[in-house]
Amino acid sequence: MEYDAIWFGGGAAGRFGAAFHKALGGKPLIVEMCHLGGQCHQNRCAFENFIYDQASMADLLRLYSGKSWYPKFNLKNISMAKACKTYRDVGQKAFSEVMTYQTTKQLNIEVVWGEGRIIDKNTVEVDEKKYYGKALVIGTGSRPIIPNIPGTDLRGVMTYIDHPEIRKDPKRLVVIGGGKIGIGKAAMFRPFGVDVTVLEKYTCLPKWDKDVREFIFRNLALRKVKIHEGVEVKEIRGKGRVKSVVAEVNGRKKIFPCDAVMLSIGLTPNSEIVKPLGVKIGDNNEIVVNEKMETSVPGIYAVGDAAGPPYFMAIARKRGMVAAKNIFGMESKMDYTFVPEHIYTPPLEATYVGLTEEEARKQYKNVVVIKLPVGERPKNVRPEKFIPGYPGNALPVCGRMHTLNLLYYGKNINGMLKAIIDADSRRYLGFHHVGDGAKVSFQYLSHLLKIGWTVDQMTELNEVFLNAEHFIQLTRLIGGYKELIDLC
Numbered sequence: 001m002e003y004d005a006i007w008f009g010g011g012a013a014g015r016f017g018a019a020f021h022k023a024l025g026g027k028p029l030i031v032e033m034c035h036l037g038g039q040c041h042q043n044r045c046a047f048e049n050f051i052y053d054q055a056s057m058a059d060l061l062r063l064y065s066g067k068s069w070y071p072k073f074n075l076k077n078i079s080m081a082k083a084c085k086t087y088r089d090v091g092q093k094a095f096s097e098v099m100t101y102q103t104t105k106q107l108n109i110e111v112v113w114g115e116g117r118i119i120d121k122n123t124v125e126v127d128e129k130k131y132y133g134k135a136l137v138i139g140t141g142s143r144p145i146i147p148n149i150p151g152t153d154l155r156g157v158m159t160y161i162d163h164p165e166i167r168k169d170p171k172r173l174v175v176i177g178g179g180k181i182g183i184g185k186a187a188m189f190r191p192f193g194v195d196v197t198v199l200e201k202y203t204c205l206p207k208w209d210k211d212v213r214e215f216i217f218r219n220l221a222l223r224k225v226k227i228h229e230g231v232e233v234k235e236i237r238g239k240g241r242v243k244s245v246v247a248e249v250n251g252r253k254k255i256f257p258c259d260a261v262m263l264s265i266g267l268t269p270n271s272e273i274v275k276p277l278g279v280k281i282g283d284n285n286e287i288v289v290n291e292k293m294e295t296s297v298p299g300i301y302a303v304g305d306a307a308g309p310p311y312f313m314a315i316a317r318k319r320g321m322v323a324a325k326n327i328f329g330m331e332s333k334m335d336y337t338f339v340p341e342h343i344y345t346p347p348l349e350a351t352y353v354g355l356t357e358e359e360a361r362k363q364y365k366n367v368v369v370i371k372l373p374v375g376e377r378p379k380n381v382r383p384e385k386f387i388p389g390y391p392g393n394a395l396p397v398c399g400r401m402h403t404l405n406l407l408y409y410g411k412n413i414n415g416m417l418k419a420i421i422d423a424d425s426r427r428y429l430g431f432h433h434v435g436d437g438a439k440v441s442f443q444y445l446s447h448l449l450k451i452g453w454t455v456d457q458m459t460e461l462n463e464v465f466l467n468a469e470h471f472i473q474l475t476r477l478i479g480g481y482k483e484l485i486d487l488c
């Protein structure tokens with residue numbers, strides 16, 4: 001059985017790569033052990049989406065309960081364990097089914113199910129049956145890094161992989177690692193009434209714009225999430241089950257009692273399987289590839305997380321497509337410029353693409369900024385009461401369905417947005433948003449940045465009011481100036 005390419009792993013990269021390969025006229029075969037679509041719908045992107053919705057709803061019920069015409073909600077029913085059960089019972093299965101249907105029925109791609117053994121670069125064996133491919137594409141994904149400290153095997157210590165498996169609501173969670181996954185997990189557990197502490201060795205979300213970071217951390221502090229930076233975690237303690245985390249904070253030993261721990265210090269590619277083929281492996285365990293997703297061995301490609309960061313499903317899918325085109329003889333290269341970053345911080349989400357204000361000011365002489373909200377906000381917002389003298393109290397920034405609701409009920413957590421512009425060329429340099437629903441626009445904003453989109457072009461777009469972000473309307477307010485002004 002000979003194929004043009006064997007896609008080893010049917011996750012986002014393998015599935016999209018094989019689909020593209022087939023569409024171009026190739027003959028792909030996917031070898032997959034358990035689920036087409038990979039970790040996404042098991043415990044990563046799709047699961048996070050679901051938990052984000054559930055966490056946001058929990059938060060909103062709490063905020064709205066008993067206010068104005070809203071009834072008093074029974075907040076005792078809020079449960080992360082129940083949310084996980086729903087996802088296990090329905091979400092995982094439904095996604096799995098649709099991925100299989102789409103791949104095998106709609107797209108008619110051949111899939112062989114089972115644990116594959118790579119015999120050489122053209123041969124894969126599954127259940128004692130051999131399959132031959134002119135090219136081999138490795139899409140084996142990644143896994144969480146487990147820190148080398150005592151106690152990681154105690155019950156109650158999790159990674160994102162175990163999150164959907166939660167059977168009992170934790171009371172006190174310590175998140176080890178304050179990157180995208182860790183901060184996201186902290187923000188998602190808190191609305192379920194879990195007491196959350198984040199321990200980060202260096203700085204949380206270091207690449208994010210200062211205003212956005214401040215917003216996120218102010219928001220988390222308001223919800224009583226405790227964040228400690230510059231912390232060295234030494235040990236996880238417990239007898240069978242986790243009881244506490246021991247860490248060094250400012251040179252002092254500190255004990256953080258807990259009944260659950262989320263390890264989120266990063267990911268490592270699953271690259272071990274290709275080592276016998278002589279493929280070059282990088283310092284961080286990644287399969288080294290060029291822009292065409294070719295490894296150091298001709299005929300072997302690596303796609304998705306197996307090829308190292310950025311670890312995004314969207315990048316994985318694109319890497320698959322790029323490999324497919326190259327296998328088919330159409331030159332194609334990965335381009336990592338202007339990849340949007342996104343994090344869930346229920347009931348909002350934060351997204352950015354391009355430069356932060358700090359980066360822009362280092363690289364450009366004349367930087368202009370558009371920002372919302374403006375000025376001070378009242379301390380105790382009450383939806384039924386107008387408080388004069390606060391201009392930011394009437395300007396919506398949040399997005400999607402809760403735009404105005406959160407403005408009046410949201411205890412000053414109504415989100416923010418920021419556009420960074422080079423005043424000389426009038427080109428945008430970066431877009432930042434904390435709100436709900438605006439992430440969709442960042443897919444297109446990313447392209448606009450790439451093509452050098454200007455303020456003048458933005459003023460010509462047709463907006464739909466109220467939209468999730470307000471970049472068009474705000475730009476139009478200053479677009480007529482020859483010398484652009486800040487709108488802050």
Ligand code: COM
Pocket residue numbers: 010011012013015016036037038040041046095099313317
């Ligand atoms: C989505 C997985 S759940 S995939 O990228 O569509 O394969």
